[in-house]
Amino acid sequence: MRTKGLQVLALCLLLAAVANPEASAAAVAVGAAVTAEKPVHATGADHSAGRQVVALFVEGMSFRELDRLRSYPHVDTWLEQAEAGALSIRTPGARTAANGYLLLGSGGPAVYTERSGTAYHPEELLSSGVTAGERARQLSPADGADAARFRVVFPGIYRLHAENRSKPYSTRIGLLGETLARHGIPAASYGNGDYDDVRQRHAVLFAMDEQGRVPRGDLSAAVLERRDDYPYGVRTRYDYLADRIREDRTSGLITVQLSDLARLYQAADDMAPDRFARQYDQVLSDLGAFLDRVLRERRPDQLVMLLSPAPHVQAQKEKALLTPLLLWRGGAAGVLTSATTRQTGVVSGLDVLPTVLSWLRVPPPERLTGHLLRLSKEMNVSDLLREVERIHHIYANRSSVLYTYVMLQIAILGAASFLWLWGRRTDGGRLNLARRVVRLALLSMLWFPLLFLVEGLVGWKVPSAVVLSVVITAALAGGMLLEQARSLPAGLSAVAGLTTLALLSDGMFGNPAMRRSYLGYDPVIGARFYGLGNEYEGVLIGSAILFAAALAQWRRDRREDAEGGTDPLSVVVGSGLFGFILYYMASPGLGADAGGFLAGLVGFSVAFVRMQGWRMGKKGLLLLAGGVLAGMVALTVASLLSGQPPTHIGRVAQQIASGEWTDVAQIVQRKLEMNLRLIRVSVWSKVFAVSLVVLGLLALCNDRYLRHLARDYPFLVRGFSGVIAGALAGLLLNDSGIITAATCIVFLVVPALYAALGKTEEHRCSTS
Numbered sequence: 001m002r003t004k005g006l007q008v009l010a011l012c013l014l015l016a017a018v019a020n021p022e023a024s025a026a027a028v029a030v031g032a033a034v035t036a037e038k039p040v041h042a043t044g045a046d047h048s049a050g051r052q053v054v055a056l057f058v059e060g061m062s063f064r065e066l067d068r069l070r071s072y073p074h075v076d077t078w079l080e081q082a083e084a085g086a087l088s089i090r091t092p093g094a095r096t097a098a099n100g101y102l103l104l105g106s107g108g109p110a111v112y113t114e115r116s117g118t119a120y121h122p123e124e125l126l127s128s129g130v131t132a133g134e135r136a137r138q139l140s141p142a143d144g145a146d147a148a149r150f151r152v153v154f155p156g157i158y159r160l161h162a163e164n165r166s167k168p169y170s171t172r173i174g175l176l177g178e179t180l181a182r183h184g185i186p187a188a189s190y191g192n193g194d195y196d197d198v199r200q201r202h203a204v205l206f207a208m209d210e211q212g213r214v215p216r217g218d219l220s221a222a223v224l225e226r227r228d229d230y231p232y233g234v235r236t237r238y239d240y241l242a243d244r245i246r247e248d249r250t251s252g253l254i255t256v257q258l259s260d261l262a263r264l265y266q267a268a269d270d271m272a273p274d275r276f277a278r279q280y281d282q283v284l285s286d287l288g289a290f291l292d293r294v295l296r297e298r299r300p301d302q303l304v305m306l307l308s309p310a311p312h313v314q315a316q317k318e319k320a321l322l323t324p325l326l327l328w329r330g331g332a333a334g335v336l337t338s339a340t341t342r343q344t345g346v347v348s349g350l351d352v353l354p355t356v357l358s359w360l361r362v363p364p365p366e367r368l369t370g371h372l373l374r375l376s377k378e379m380n381v382s383d384l385l386r387e388v389e390r391i392h393h394i395y396a397n398r399s400s401v402l403y404t405y406v407m408l409q410i411a412i413l414g415a416a417s418f419l420w421l422w423g424r425r426t427d428g429g430r431l432n433l434a435r436r437v438v439r440l441a442l443l444s445m446l447w448f449p450l451l452f453l454v455e456g457l458v459g460w461k462v463p464s465a466v467v468l469s470v471v472i473t474a475a476l477a478g479g480m481l482l483e484q485a486r487s488l489p490a491g492l493s494a495v496a497g498l499t500t501l502a503l504l505s506d507g508m509f510g511n512p513a514m515r516r517s518y519l520g521y522d523p524v525i526g527a528r529f530y531g532l533g534n535e536y537e538g539v540l541i542g543s544a545i546l547f548a549a550a551l552a553q554w555r556r557d558r559r560e561d562a563e564g565g566t567d568p569l570s571v572v573v574g575s576g577l578f579g580f581i582l583y584y585m586a587s588p589g590l591g592a593d594a595g596g597f598l599a600g601l602v603g604f605s606v607a608f609v610r611m612q613g614w615r616m617g618k619k620g621l622l623l624l625a626g627g628v629l630a631g632m633v634a635l636t637v638a639s640l641l642s643g644q645p646p647t648h649i650g651r652v653a654q655q656i657a658s659g660e661w662t663d664v665a666q667i668v669q670r671k672l673e674m675n676l677r678l679i680r681v682s683v684w685s686k687v688f689a690v691s692l693v694v695l696g697l698l699a700l701c702n703d704r705y706l707r708h709l710a711r712d713y714p715f716l717v718r719g720f721s722g723v724i725a726g727a728l729a730g731l732l733l734n735d736s737g738i739i740t741a742a743t744c745i746v747f748l749v750v751p752a753l754y755a756a757l758g759k760t761e762e763h764r765c766s767t768s
Contacts, residue, residue, distance in 0.1 A: 050249075051252065052252060052254065052360075053302075053305065053356050054256070054305065055255045056256050056258060056305065057101075057203050058307070059258065059259045059261065060261040060264075060265050060312035061323060061324060062308070062320055062323060062324075063320065063322065063385060063392075064315065064320070065324075066324040069291075074289075075288040078295050081328065081333050082306075082328055082333060082381070083327040083328075083335070083375050084324065084334075084345075085324075085335055085337070085373070086346050086388045086523070087322060087348075088322060088347070088348050088349065089103055089104070089309065090525065091109060092109045092169065093111040095310050095311075096112065097202050097309040099309075100310045101205035102205050104176075104206050104352045105173075105175065105205055105206035105207065107172065107353040107365075108170060108172060108369055111163065111164060111167065117154075117155060117156035118154070118201045118204075119153065119154045119189075119201040119205075119208070119212070119214075119219060120152070120153060120154075120201075120219070121133075121151065121220060122136070122151075133153060135155040136154075136155045139157075150213040150215055151214065151215060151216050151218075152213065153213055154204055154205075154212030154213070157208070157210075157211055174209045174211070176353050177208045177214065179364075180362065181209050185252035186250065187208075187216070187251060187252065188207070188217045188251040188254045188255070189201075189204050189206075189217035189254075189257070190217050190244055190245075190257070191259070192219045192224070193259035193262060193263065194221075195231070195263055201257065203257035204217075204255075215251075216248070224236060230264075230279065231263040231264045231267045231279065232267065236258055236259070236260050241290070258287065258290075261283050261284075261312065262312065265312040266313070268314070295328055298328060304328040305327055307324065308323040308324065310323065318392075319396040319524070320392045321395070335380070336373050336375065336376070337376045338351045338372065338373050340369070341523065341529035343515065343529055344379055346391075347373055349370075351371055351372065354368055355370075389461070391522075393461050394516065394518065397518070402518060402519070403683055404464075404468055405518075406686065406687050407683075408472075410686060412438070413690050413749060414690065416439075416753045416756075417753070419434055419438050419757065420756050439483075440479045442479075442753055443478070443491070443750075444479035445746060445750050446479075446496070447479065448471065448475055449499055449519060449539040449743070450498060453503065453506065453513050453514065453517050453536070455470070456518075456520065482495060488713070488716075488754070488755065489553035489715075490550075492546055493546075493547055493554055496747065497551075500540065500581075503532075503543075504581070507584060507591060508590070511531070514536060519535040519743075532592070532593040532596055534596075534734060536743070537585075537595070537743075538727065538730055538743030539743045540600075541599060541600050541603050541723075542746060544577055544581055545607045545726065545747065546748075546751070548611070549607065549715050550719070552570035552574065552719075553715040555570045570715075574607075575608060578608065582597055585597040585600055595730065595734035595737070596730070597631060601729075602624065602726060603723065603725050604722065605722075606721055607719050610722060611715055611719060684739045685738050688727075688742040688745060691742070691745045691746070691748075694752075694753060695724075695745075695752070698752055698756060709752075723745065724745065727741040727744040730744055
């Protein structure tokens with residue numbers, strides 16, 4: 001009966017088509033549209049839990065646009081109800097939208113290549129004349145699912161995998177979409193960044209599975225409309241996209257690519273300024289109205305995210321690289337934070353994927369680097385905007401401040417070395433003024449790390465020239481104070497002790513000064529967000545050793561039996577300080593610095609042994625090597641047993657414990673490559689090289705005063721061996737080791753040169 005019924009229905013349709021061809025064509029078109037909107041899913045089942053994530057990707061949006069959106073009352077109301085954060089996206093390649101999408105959807109580093117192409121509907125024709133679906137079938141595994149079962153395909157997915165396979169990092173392209181597919185949760189992708197004849201559908205990189213497929217969506221020209229008053233003559237059909245979001249009740253993830261702003265900035269250089277300004281206002285007005293509608297129609301089970309994979313080109317030129325991230329999930333308003341950054345208001349792009357999965361109640365895959373985005377009420381949106389402005393100001397001026405600082409160090413060391421070499425064969429009386437100026441400059445160098453740390457607490461936003469002027473003036477004043485010290489060891493112990501105390505105190509309170517220091521780590525770069533950075537890692541090791549050695553020397557000078565051994569109090573203070581610093585560096589909740597812990601272990605051990613008057617010898621070197629290995633084991637165990645969220649140290653420890661040696665090898669390779677690259681291009685390598693040359697000159701010259709230095713200040717000189725050991729260990733054991741070595745070795749070179757430029761009558765070179 002059912003078969004006969006179908007035959008009758010088919011006959012009726014045939015007769016209707018003969019009688020009215022136009023109606024028949026319309027019916028076919030409607031059927032095709034329905035098929036496009038409701039394709040067959042790879043999972044074979046709709047998402048029944050009801051929870052949904054709507055990710056609105058505004059390509060090119062920066063905090064400037066977010067601030068402008070606040071001027072629209074209806075949008076500002078929603079912003080005040082949002083959970084807001086500054087998104088740091090650190091990719092291995094350029095800061096492009098495609099690389100940003102890949103990182104967000106992969107939960108780790110990945111690089112997009114232009115040869116990989118973009119996404120299509122299966123029926124779209126490629127330049128070769130075949131459809132995208134046919135190309136996907138040609139390139140996919142023989143037992144793979146038919147591309148026609150998916151609404152969106154990315155034919156270049158296997159080239160993308162191949163391009164990232166040889167990189168020194170583990171990449172899982174398509175991790176988000178693959179995880180959702182395995183749990184029967186469909187994804188949908190809408191919108192495009194097309195212009196002229198260019199197809200640009202990069203948001204698919206966020207939602208696709210490992211084979212480059214998305215079950216639902218619309219990337220076609222239907223998402224755009226012709227508008228001559230818009231860049232490239234096209235405008236996003238916001239009402240169409242809002243309807244798709246409202247009607248789609250079964251997709252677990254809906255991504256929307258909004259590219260009007262990116263297209264505008266792409267054409268900005270070809271536009272008159274007044275026309276750009278008008279179109280800029282119109283684009284943001286449209287965006288604000290669209291956001292208002294989506295949020296008014298938001299269901300309680302929906303998480304709406306507004307974010308950008310990369311800022312526009314003008315923001316990148318201004319080095320304003322953090323992008324806004326806003327969440328609406330029905331809770332209280334505030335700012336975002338995560339265990340990845342441990343900074344209020346600043347989160348990582350790695351945190352988006354686990355947050356999406358958590359909202360959908362999907363267990364996260366193993367070895368995820370990111371953490372859940374959490375709400376913090378320590379700030380509001382206005383506070384966040386001011387904090388981001390400060391972060392961007394520091395980042396924009398960091399290179400000029402540090403370059404000037406390093407060049408100043410090189411100039412002072414060079415002048416001191418030249419003056420010392422020249423003065424050995426010249427009448428010292430004519431060089432007294434020059435010698436005093438250079439000695440003052442050398443003492444001032446010891447104050448710079450402390451002053452840059454304190455400057456971070458000031459909270460001002462002034463040009464780099466002002467910062468440098470104030471710091472240099474204060475350093476000179478500090479150098480004059482050291483000159484007034486009764487003895488060299490007393491002055492050195494004072495400045496080194498204050499620097500060490502300031503760093504440890506700042507670290508115990510969450511590093512508020514280091515995060516705002518030009519010598520600290522930068523959330524824009526995203527290499528480190530918490531703990532002890534490489535710059536101050538070297539400073540802490542060098543200053544601690546110099547303090548212990550200078551204290552021991554000062555105590556010895558004050559004792560009546562000056563020829564006696566090491567002062568017990570100095571031993572207790574020095575060993576206690578070394579032990580506490582090692583604990584601080586190893587603790588996941590404090591310094592979280594594995595390389596610093598190992599470098600400090602080497603430097604402190606050598607300094608302690610030498611200050612006791614013991615010789616290292618072969619046995620001592622073997623014990624030191626064994627201590628380093630024991631330190632590595634201790635770090636691994638401490639990270640595995642820590643109750644803190646996993647840090648980068650903890651993740652490596654877990655990989656070691658689970659036998660994932662390939663991933664561990666990739667980490668080692670990546671760190672070695674980074675260190676070698678920094679040695680070649682970093683300005684810090686120059687000051688380290690100059691320091692080594694200076695040490696070579698001091699060591700090779702048969703200078704009478706330097707022999708007196710070892711006799712008059714034995715503990716100080718013995719401590720120098722710990723500084724050089726710590727610097728070299730930092731160079732070898734860190735991914736940015738050249739920075740650690742350069743900032744550490746200053747605490748050896750400066751006191752040695754200062755002592756070498758001593759009294760004129762003692763400054764003659766032996767002629768024997």
